[in-house]
Amino acid sequence: MRLFRDLLRDVRFAVAFWVLCLLLTFAALSLFSPYDPTRWGQVPRDLRPSAEHWLGTDSNGQDVFWNATFAVRNSLIIAVIAGVVSRIIAVIVGMVAGYRGGSWDRALMFLSDSLLVIPLFLIIVMMAMLIRASLNLATLGLLLAFFGWAWDARLIRSQILSLRERDFTQTAILSGTGTLKLVLNEYMPYAMPLIFSTLINNMAWAIGLEITLAILGLLDMSIPTLGTMLYWAINYQAILLGRWWWVLTPITLSVMLFIALYWLSVSISEYLDPRTRVQRVGA
Amino acid sequence: MFLKQYLIPRLIQYVLVILLGITAVFFIPRLLPNDPVLRTIAEMRARGAYLEPGAMDKIISDLQQMYGLEGSWFDQYLAFWGRLFRGDLGVSFFQFPTPVLDLIMTALPWTVGLLLTTTLLSWAIGNLIGGFAGYYADRSWSRTLDAIAMVVRPLPYYIFAFALLLLFAYLLRWFPVSGGARLGMRPSWTWPFIQSVLWHSVLPALSIFILSAAAWFQTMKLVVQNVNAESFVAYAKLSGVQESRIVSRYVIRNALLPQITGLGLSLGLIFSGALITEIVYSYPGLGTLLYNAIVNGDYNLIMGITIFSIIAITTSVLIVDLMYPFFDPRIRYM
Numbered sequence: 001m002r003l004f005r006d007l008l009r010d011v012r013f014a015v016a017f018w019v020l021c022l023l024l025t026f027a028a029l030s031l032f033s034p035y036d037p038t039r040w041g042q043v044p045r046d047l048r049p050s051a052e053h054w055l056g057t058d059s060n061g062q063d064v065f066w067n068a069t070f071a072v073r074n075s076l077i078i079a080v081i082a083g084v085v086s087r088i089i090a091v092i093v094g095m096v097a098g099y100r101g102g103s104w105d106r107a108l109m110f111l112s113d114s115l116l117v118i119p120l121f122l123i124i125v126m127m128a129m130l131i132r133a134s135l136n137l138a139t140l141g142l143l144l145a146f147f148g149w150a151w152d153a154r155l156i157r158s159q160i161l162s163l164r165e166r167d168f169t170q171t172a173i174l175s176g177t178g179t180l181k182l183v184l185n186e187y188m189p190y191a192m193p194l195i196f197s198t199l200i201n202n203m204a205w206a207i208g209l210e211i212t213l214a215i216l217g218l219l220d221m222s223i224p225t226l227g228t229m230l231y232w233a234i235n236y237q238a239i240l241l242g243r244w245w246w247v248l249t250p251i252t253l254s255v256m257l258f259i260a261l262y263w264l265s266v267s268i269s270e271y272l273d274p275r276t277r278v279q280r281v282g283a
Numbered sequence: 284m285f286l287k288q289y290l291i292p293r294l295i296q297y298v299l300v301i302l303l304g305i306t307a308v309f310f311i312p313r314l315l316p317n318d319p320v321l322r323t324i325a326e327m328r329a330r331g332a333y334l335e336p337g338a339m340d341k342i343i344s345d346l347q348q349m350y351g352l353e354g355s356w357f358d359q360y361l362a363f364w365g366r367l368f369r370g371d372l373g374v375s376f377f378q379f380p381t382p383v384l385d386l387i388m389t390a391l392p393w394t395v396g397l398l399l400t401t402t403l404l405s406w407a408i409g410n411l412i413g414g415f416a417g418y419y420a421d422r423s424w425s426r427t428l429d430a431i432a433m434v435v436r437p438l439p440y441y442i443f444a445f446a447l448l449l450l451f452a453y454l455l456r457w458f459p460v461s462g463g464a465r466l467g468m469r470p471s472w473t474w475p476f477i478q479s480v481l482w483h484s485v486l487p488a489l490s491i492f493i494l495s496a497a498a499w500f501q502t503m504k505l506v507v508q509n510v511n512a513e514s515f516v517a518y519a520k521l522s523g524v525q526e527s528r529i530v531s532r533y534v535i536r537n538a539l540l541p542q543i544t545g546l547g548l549s550l551g552l553i554f555s556g557a558l559i560t561e562i563v564y565s566y567p568g569l570g571t572l573l574y575n576a577i578v579n580g581d582y583n584l585i586m587g588i589t590i591f592s593i594i595a596i597t598t599s600v601l602i603v604d605l606m607y608p609f610f611d612p613r614i615r616y617m
Binding site: 207258 | 303446
């Protein structure tokens with residue numbers, strides 16, 4: 001609790017925290033939606049915002065406000081799946097590379113360096129193109145997780161490298177602690193803050209890619225996400241026709257989401273360790 | 284020593300990365316559950332692609348060769364590389380029978396022009412301003428810039444480019460909405476054409492520039508703040524060296540080293556970002572070519588763009604990395 005109070009003193013953290021709370025509430029509202037998000041033509045098309053339809057309606061005959069609640073929820077689900085699964089990969093790779101060292105280290109770091117250099121966006125497009133038919137929230141999350149661990153595995157590895165040099169490592173080994181136990185019980189607590197701040201960054205990355213893939217028409221367009229909402233708005237020329245409420249809703253929501261996630265991660269990592277700010281804000 | 288410890292491992296890594304990337308491109312359609320040839324054709328049909336009679340047979344045999352469905356996987360793999368070495372990326376389906384490589388070469392100058400100028404400018408300007416902002420971290424202009432970067436930095440390329448497009452092209456109508464030059468203009472080295480090209484590239488260039496400059500600004504500012512704390516800076520100050528000299532000669536110079544490594548590592552991301560930005564503005568480069576390929580279900584073209592980009596990006600990263608010794612005497616004299 002003290003930690004939380006300290007963090008709230010940072011304006012960025014406070015803003016990010018409340019904005020995220022707001023967005024989570026918004027996403028939770030989807031549970032009470034009077035409309036089915038997968039069905040079209042439930043309300044009159046292209047209405048301006050009014051008391052009945054707070055954010056108007058779109059050309060598919062859906063209520064923009066309620067559709068947006070589903071969009072935020074689904075985008076967050078994709079982000080959480082991608083973030084958590086890629087964290088597991090990153091932690092395993094980082095810890096094995098950092099602790100085992102030697103040829104394991106070289107092989108794993110070569111792999112992650114390659115993932116950083118190769119234009120992954122294109123590889124992801126290639127894969128999405130082939131499995132589009134079976135691309136739902138979970139599979140998209142897993143696809144992104146599979147490619148999203150490289151940079152963070154590097155960060156975790158360097159932290160493990162420095163922990164391995166500390167005295168307590170020797171003490172633990174000499175007193176007979178097994179490798180697995182040493183890594184899980186002794187190293188994990190140190191690595192946790194780093195893992196958490198990379199999780200937030202990774203979630204933002206996943207949402208950004210989800211939006212991009214949706215715009216390219218590579219997702220199932222009947223599932224409302226921030227990306228597919230924008231896709232339909234652009235597809236129906238909402239900008240030219242002046243339907244600003246339809247275009248601006250997903251844009252505003254995603255800008256809020258990206259800034260909130262970023263500020264949260266920056267303020268947390270600065271609070272935890274001001275000296276390594278560089279690594280975490282890094283390119 | 285330099286050769287043995289730096290250059291040769293780096294070159295080996297370069298070859299291995301290309302090998303790995305292209306091998307991945309080879310295996311992706313084979314490891315996925317559905318038959319790539321049938322899948323591609325179904326995809327094209329679903330999108331109502333118009334095909335001349337006879338074209339379909341050529342496409343099927345082309346696809347079978349490209350996915351190399353004859354012989355064992357190893358034979359297929361060798362045949363795949365054989366084609367690549369001959370510079371043969373197959374033909375495009377949606378602009379049948381133009382070779383993929385020709386389409387890429389037509390689009391390439393646009394992307395290279397956009398990418399080269401924005402990457403170099405944003406790196407130089409972002410680092411310069413970031414360097415000064417880090418040295419004078421408590422001035423108000425430094426804080427203002429930092430606040431702006433905090434807002435801009437997290438936005439993904441798509442959203443940022445789209446927001447600029449809405450604001451400057453639709454709302455204010457200062458810049459054209461899409462394209463690389465005015466419609467109907469033929470590429471030539473005449474002043475009206477060049478003017479039109481520059482005019483159309485302002486918004487795409489600006490959105491890539493601002494996003495990456497904000498990133499360089501932030502990292503540079505933090506690095507400089509760390510360098511500032513080192514004793515050689517305190518010593519220089521105490522010995523009465525001019526402030527401007529300290530910043531430009533000592534502080535920024537030292538802080539630039541990690542930024543060069545950073546440039547190499549982030550080229551792949553910047554490139555992907557540029558493709559996405561091009562799509563937003565329908566800028567006639569590789570990004571828009573990719574978009575057309577996706578919309579028309581042209582898997583061959585997507586694969587060609589991917590293979591080409593893997594080679595182009597890893598080579599650019601190699602060039603950046605090989606320049607490193609010119610800036611870091613510790614490696615040069617190793």
